[in-house]
Structures are given as C-alpha cells and as structure tokens.
Amino acid sequence: MIIEDNFRQEFYNKIKKGDKSVVLIVSVDTDALCTTMILTHLLRCDDIPFSILAVEGWSSVEKIFADSQEQKCHYILINCGATRSLTRLQIPPASIAFVIDSHRPFHIENVYENGQIHLLANPSEMSELQIPDLESVIREDSDDEEDSDEDEDQEYISYEQRMEKIRRKAIKREEMQIWERQRRTILWRYYESTWFSSPSCVTLLEMAAEMNRVSAETMWFTAVGLNSAMADKLISIEMYTQICVDRMRPFVHRFMPKNIVNQGKVDDLLHITFGRELPLALYSHWDLFSAMMVSEYFSIKTKNWTQKGDVNIRHLLAQLGITLHETKQKFEALPTEQRNLVVDVLEKEMDSSFATFFGTLGYCGKLSACDVARAVTLRLEMPKSETIMNRFRSGQSILRSSITGERQDRLNLNNTFTSICQRTLQVSWKTVAAAINQSEIIPNGPYYLFSCSRSIDEDMVDSRHFLYNTAGFMIRAFASMKKGRTTKPLIAMFPLTGESAGWLVVTGVMPIATIYEDSLLKTCIGRAFERVKKMTPPLRIVDDYFNSDIIRLKSEDRTRFIDFLQTVFEGTSN
Amino acid sequence: MNAERCEFIAGNSLIEVIPSISDDRPIHLISGDIGPFEAGVPCRIPVWTAILMKRKHNCKVVAPQWMDVDELKKILTSETESQGLAKLPDHFFEISHMLVRDAREDIFEVEAVKSLVQDIYDRRDAKLRSSAIEFLRQNQTCHAQLDNVQLIEASSARATLEACRQMGAVVRNKHESTPL
Numbered sequence: 001m002i003i004e005d006n007f008r009q010e011f012y013n014k015i016k017k018g019d020k021s022v023v024l025i026v027s028v029d030t031d032a033l034c035t036t037m038i039l040t041h042l043l044r045c046d047d048i049p050f051s052i053l054a055v056e057g058w059s060s061v062e063k064i065f066a067d068s069q070e071q072k073c074h075y076i077l078i079n080c081g082a083t084r085s086l087t088r089l090q091i092p093p094a095s096i097a098f099v100i101d102s103h104r105p106f107h108i109e110n111v112y113e114n115g116q117i118h119l120l121a122n123p124s125e126m127s128e129l130q131i132p133d134l135e136s137v138i139r140e141d142s143d144d145e146e147d148s149d150e151d152e153d154q155e156y157i158s159y160e161q162r163m164e165k166i167r168r169k170a171i172k173r174e175e176m177q178i179w180e181r182q183r184r185t186i187l188w189r190y191y192e193s194t195w196f197s198s199p200s201c202v203t204l205l206e207m208a209a210e211m212n213r214v215s216a217e218t219m220w221f222t223a224v225g226l227n228s229a230m231a232d233k234l235i236s237i238e239m240y241t242q243i244c245v246d247r248m249r250p251f252v253h254r255f256m257p258k259n260i261v262n263q264g265k266v267d268d269l270l271h272i273t274f275g276r277e278l279p280l281a282l283y284s285h286w287d288l289f290s291a292m293m294v295s296e297y298f299s300i301k302t303k304n305w306t307q308k309g310d311v312n313i314r315h316l317l318a319q320l321g322i323t324l325h326e327t328k329q330k331f332e333a334l335p336t337e338q339r340n341l342v343v344d345v346l347e348k349e350m351d352s353s354f355a356t357f358f359g360t361l362g363y364c365g366k367l368s369a370c371d372v373a374r375a376v377t378l379r380l381e382m383p384k385s386e387t388i389m390n391r392f393r394s395g396q397s398i399l400r401s402s403i404t405g406e407r408q409d410r411l412n413l414n415n416t417f418t419s420i421c422q423r424t425l426q427v428s429w430k431t432v433a434a435a436i437n438q439s440e441i442i443p444n445g446p447y448y449l450f451s452c453s454r455s456i457d458e459d460m461v462d463s464r465h466f467l468y469n470t471a472g473f474m475i476r477a478f479a480s481m482k483k484g485r486t487t488k489p490l491i492a493m494f495p496l497t498g499e500s501a502g503w504l505v506v507t508g509v510m511p512i513a514t515i516y517e518d519s520l521l522k523t524c525i526g527r528a529f530e531r532v533k534k535m536t537p538p539l540r541i542v543d544d545y546f547n548s549d550i551i552r553l554k555s556e557d558r559t560r561f562i563d564f565l566q567t568v569f570e571g572t573s574n
Numbered sequence: 575m576n577a578e579r580c581e582f583i584a585g586n587s588l589i590e591v592i593p594s595i596s597d598d599r600p601i602h603l604i605s606g607d608i609g610p611f612e613a614g615v616p617c618r619i620p621v622w623t624a625i626l627m628k629r630k631h632n633c634k635v636v637a638p639q640w641m642d643v644d645e646l647k648k649i650l651t652s653e654t655e656s657q658g659l660a661k662l663p664d665h666f667f668e669i670s671h672m673l674v675r676d677a678r679e680d681i682f683e684v685e686a687v688k689s690l691v692q693d694i695y696d697r698r699d700a701k702l703r704s705s706a707i708e709f710l711r712q713n714q715t716c717h718a719q720l721d722n723v724q725l726i727e728a729s730s731a732r733a734t735l736e737a738c739r740q741m742g743a744v745v746r747n748k749h750e751s752t753p754l
Binding site for chain 1: 594629630631678679684
C-alpha cells in the first residue's frame with residue numbers, strides 16, 4: 001500500500017499508538033543515517049523505545065526477518081526494502097512494515113500488499129511512478145480451481161454442456177495467455193529503469209515540521225542527507241535545486257541568522273544559511289590546486305591526465321588570473337578578500353548554479369553540508385573490516401561532530417576530510433587517468449567496457465560513493481577525448497582483493513546523452529544485470545546490494561558475462 | 575550533598591512556560607497539580623517538568639526576570655560593591671545552569687548570560703574562600719555569621735570546612751596526648 005500524504009496520521013501515530021516494538025532497519029548510506037537521526041529524535045520526544053539494525057544487503061534483511069518470525073514488530077525500513085517483494089523475503093506475519101525508501105520503482109507486490117506493507121511516497125512523484133493497475137498485473141488464481149471442483153460434482157451433465165464447458169475453458173486459457181503476455185510487457189516497462197526519488201530525510205523533515213518539532217539540528221541533518229544524494233550522483237542538479245527551492249525554503253528562512261533574536265552577535269547556536277557554492281569538492285579544507293586537479297570539471301577541461309595536462313592547468317590559471325601561490329597554499333589560509341575573489345572567478349568559470357547549506361556555530365568555521373555529506377558517506381562505507389554497526393556509529397558521530405563546537409570532534413571531522421575524503425578523490429582521479437592513458441576502456445558492441453587492472457583498496461571498491469563517482473567521471477572524461485562517444489553506456493569492473501579475492505565488482509553508467517536529457521537519472525543497467533543473471537548457463541553473480549546496478553561477479557565468469565551483457569543490450573536496443 | 579543534588583532540589587521551583595500543546599487533564603502529583611495546559615497561554619510549572627517538556631518541543635520556557643543581561647549586570651555590581659554576599663534569587667546558579675543547558679534557544683543573548691552568571695559565581699566564590707580562611711585562622715571565637723549563602727555554595731564549602739574541623743581535632747588530639 002502506498003501512503004501518499006498525511007504521514008503523521010498514517011505512519012507516525014500508528015507507530016506511536018501500536019503496542020508493538022519499533023525496529024528500524026537502516027541501510028548504510030548517509031541519507032538513511034540522516035533520516036534515522038530525525039526519526040529517532042521524534043521517537044525520543046515521545047518516549048517510544050526503538051532498536052536500530054544497520055543492514056547492507058538483502059540477505060541481512062532476510063536474516064532479520066527469519067530471526068524474528070514469532071515477534072510482533074513495527075518495522076521501519078529506511079532506504080531499503082521497496083524494490084523487492086517483502087512478502088517473499090518472509091516478513092514475519094504478525095508484523096507491519098513501513099518503508100521509507102528513495103529507490104524507485106517500487107516492487108509491485110509491495111504496492112498491492114494492503115495490510116502489512118506501507119510505502120511512503122510523495123504525492124508529486126506519483127505520475128512519474130506509473131504504477132500499473134491491479135487487474136493488469138495481479139489476478140486471483142482461485143477461479144480455475146473452482147471450475148475443476150464443479151467438474152467433479154456434475155458428471156451427469158450432457159455432452160453439449162460438457163463441450164460448452166471445454167470451449168469456455170479454452171477461451172479462458174486463451175484469455176489468460178493474452179493477459180499473461182500483456183502483464184509481461186507492462187511489468188517490463190514498469191521495471192525497465194531504476195532511479196532515485198527525493199531523499200527520505202526531506203520527507204521526514206516535513207513530517208517533523210507538521211508536528212512542530214523542527215530544530216536547527218534536524219534541519220542540518222536533512223541538508224547533509226540531501227547533499228549526499230547529490231554527491232553520490234543519485235539525483236541530478238535540477239532535481240536537487242528543485243527540492244531546495246520547493247521543499248526546503250520554509251526551513252531555510254527559519255534558521256537564517258538574521259531571523260534569530262540575537263542580532264549581529266555571535267552565539268553558539270547552530271545557524272544554517274543557504275548560499276552559492278563552488279561545485280568543487282572539499283576545496284575549503286584543501287588547497288585549490290589539488291581540489292581542481294581531481295574535480296570533474298577542471299580535469300576534463302584541461303585533460304590533466306595527458307602529458308600536456310600540467311601546462312594546460314597553468315594556462316587556465318593564468319587566464320583566470322589566479323596565481324600559483326594562491327592555489328598551492330591551504331585555502332583557509334588565504335585572506336578573506338582574496339578568498340572571495342578567487343571563488344568569484346572560479347564560479348564564473350564553472351558557470352554553475354549549485355547552492356548548498358552552510359552551518360555556522362559560534363566561532364567555529366563555516367561548514368558546507370556538501371563536504372560533511374562526503375565525510376559521513378565515506379565514514380559509513382569505508383573500513384569494511386569494521387562491523388556494520390560500528391561504521392554506522394562512526395558515521396553518526398561524524399555527523400554530530402559537525403554541529404558541536406568540541407575541539408576533539410572538530411579534529412575528528414578534519415581528519416576525515418584530510419585523510420579519507422581527499423584520498424578517495426585522488427584515487428578516483430588516478431583510476432580515470434590510468435584508464436584513459438592506457439586505453440583500458442574498450443568499445444564492446446553496444447557498450448564500453450572498462451576493466452580495472454590496477455589494484456585499488458578493497459574498501460573503496462566496495463563503496464557506492466566511489467563507484468558512482470568514478471564511473472560517472474570516467475564516462476565524461478572518455479567522451480571528452482573523442483567525438484561521438486556519448487551514446488553508449490559504460491560498464492566498469494573492479495577486482496576485489498583480500499578476503500573476497502576472485503570476485504569483481506561490476507557497475508555501470510548510462511550514456512551521457514541520456515544523462516543530459518533526463519532529470520531523474522534513470523538507469524537500466526540494473527535491469528540488464530538482472531537479465532544476465534537469469535540467462536543459462538547461470539553465472540556466479542551476487543546481487544545482494546540495494547542498488548541493483550552494483551553486483552559482484554566471479555572473475556572466472558567474466559568473459560561469459562561480457563558476452564551475455566552484449567546480447568542483452570543488443571536485445572534491448574532492437 | 576553535591577551540585578547535582580542541589581540541582582535536583584532546585585528543579586522543584588516554579589518557572590513560567592508557554593506550552594505549545596493543549597491538555598485539559600492536569601497531572602496530579604503529591605506536591606500539587608501540574609497543568610492543565612492550553613497552547614499559547616503561559617503557566618507556571620516546576621523547572622523539571624519544564625525541561626522535560628522543552629526536550630519534547632512541547633513548550634517554550636520564559637526565562638526568569640533576573641536572567642536578563644541588565645539585571646545580571648546589576649547583580650554583579652552589587653556583588654562587587656557589598657562587603658558580604660549580596661542577596662540572590664533562590665537557586666540562582668542551579669536554575670541558570672539548567673536553562674542554559676536545556677533551553678538555550680529561549681534565552682535572550684545566552685552567551686552574555688552565561689559569562690555574567692559565571693562572573694557572579696566567581697566573585698562570590700572568592701568571597702566565600704577568603705571568609706572561610708579568615709574564620710579558620712582565628713582561634714578565639716568559634717562561630718561566624720555569613721548571610722545569603724546559596725545552597726550550592728554551602729554544599730561546596732561544606733567539604734573544606736568539615737575537613738578543617740577534623741584536622742583541628744587531630745591536632746588537638748596530638749597536643750593532648752603528647753606528654754610535656
């Protein structure tokens with residue numbers, strides 16, 4: 001069942017009134033974390049006990065369900081669970097599930113399962129979802145059985161009647177087949193591509209606002225969650241801006257410094273401003289040169305992976321009128337006027353309409369939600385050796401430390417920026433540079449194939465943030481080298497090392513031409529992988545991730561996978 | 575007796591809040607009824623309830639009159655000028671601490687308030703210390719009078735005085751037991 005509006009009544013009050021225990025099943029990504037922070041804040045306000053379980057794949061969700069078959073729970077699935085049938089995952093019969101997920105499309109069985117599963121969706125996206133009618137996809141099978149019963153009862157009926165019956169049955173079967181065929185095409189169209197809707201935390205913030213429980217902290221969590229979706233390339237800049245304008249505006253006004261009583265004086269309350277920002281990751285915690293080096297825009301513009309690249313960069317800087325001295329030192333160390341000047345110049349150069357949220361707290365420096373989102377994401381995804389709950393907690397502490405003035409917390413955050421975030425950006429750039437320099441990207445029929453030969457930290461390869469960013473960067477860089485490379489998708493393979501050696505992580509991005517057309521960033525890569533998995537002879541593929549376009553593949557099956565994928569893509573394009 | 579317990583006791587004093595919820599049924603407690611609440615209409619409830627409600631976003635706390643920068647400055651000057659301790663509102667430090675901790679959004683110029691309260695505390699603490707030393711140093715009389723000591727100050731001074739008294743007993747014991 002889909003709940004479209006009145007989340008407070010339909011969702012929150014039901015949990016509040018219910019006598020069942022509340023279990024939050026949380027996927028490990030920043031949006032989910034931020035949503036959890038807001039929801040737990042609300043639950044704490046109402047003294048509702050809850051437990052949090054962090055999950056990373058479908059199998060762990062299934063395990064949770066299997067372990068608690070007898071219990072009566074209210075499950076709240078955050079950023080997981082909408083795209084596969086929960087009934088088939090054996091959700092405990094006495095429990096009720098609420099799904100707050102930004103993955104689309106919904107699984108059709110979740111949509112039409114009325115009592116147990118509730119999906120929270122925004123009314124504005126219903127037209128985009130195009131959920132097929134109930135009659136066209138699900139039909140009760142009971143009719144046939146009844147018929148057969150009747151047959152046995154009425155054996156004395158005459159020949160004509162019997163003929164009539166057989167004829168009717170044949171017609172029915174025929175109808176059934178037609179219906180079946182139609183159903184298949186309808187479902188095919190429905191599941192063809194996957195995309196992300198607006199981040200869940202925005203929905204929760206609106207619900208909190210309805211209950212009059214918005215504080216600057218919850219607003220900040222939402223800002224970070226929203227920016228993380230942007231940083232992971234889940235939503236397009238158009239959609240991001242639209243959400244900021246349409247749905248975040250009332251909150252932005254509320255926590256602007258000038259609207260708060262202490263005019264002009266510094267206090268240590270959290271203030272949130274909304275303003276323009278360079279789409280240049282982490283530059284304010286780095287030096288400009290390095291930040292520009294690894295940024296998609298400047299890297300592609302100067303082609304800095306080539307031998308001439310370095311000269312190109314210097315040339316560009318000279319054109320912009322920025323001295324090398326300015327770019328090589330820490331950005332924060334520049335005097336304020338110079339900083340503003342440089343930012344202005346770069347903004348004009350990049351011609352972006354990116355704006356983000358800034359949190360200010362007393363005398364601590366301004367933090368942009370975008371940078372914090374990156375830090376939180378990587379903390380959540382990175383040291384895979386840590387248990388999932390520990391990673392979840394460290395992500396939580398990073399998120400909290402962005403809004404406390406404690407020295408230790410700030411140090412922790414800065415460490416994350418300088419160690420993990422910068423490294424990830426650099427590795428991402430190096431991977432792209434190596435791929436293009438050594439022409440590792442090969443056209444393979446209807447798609448481009450990149451198979452990584454360098455060994456990259458296993459941690460990074462397993463992180464969604466890294467995969468999506470690298471693949472997105474790579475296809476752009478690849479297209480920039482020669483004309484006519486915008487119409488084919490790119491499939492990227494990264495070998496895993498360590499414990500899961502012998503497996504490849506496979507992901508893909510849609511052709512650039514479609515990225516520009518479509519503001520939802522729909523992708524059909526996941527669908528293609530699914531079809532490859534169904535082909536015979538079966539390949540050893542693990543598709544446990546919540547994102548269907550990231551899978552694991554056994555290295556020995558690589559060549560066959562490539563061939564299968566080719567047939568699948570050829571089939572779709574025809 | 576420690577600061578925490580002082581805060582607990584101070585939690586029972588009344589404070590004005592503006593509830594954002596309506597509830598017709600008052601809460602019946604041994605110490606008296608709390609409520610009923612009507613959204614937007616100020617009422618007086620114990621500080622501990624106010625803080626609980628504040629955490630649940632159910633009310634806005636109206637800071638006490640003395641918790642204003644000008645008022646606090648006045649208190650500070652009178653504290654500086656007077657020889658002994660000046661008179662303060664009941665549970666001054668405990669209530670300021672609780673409000674600054676849990677209801678900082680509702681206090682006007684919270685930073686200034688915080689530092690002023692700290693100043694007042696320091697000044698009084700210095701006076702208390704010096705008078706305690708003065709008291710312990712003399713050996714003729716064994717009583718002293720000090721007015722307007724707050725609960726929290728008494729409890730913090732108690733440990734030192736108690737220790738000194740015992741020390742005195744030990745010293746006296748020593749003198750008495752040593753043969754001349």
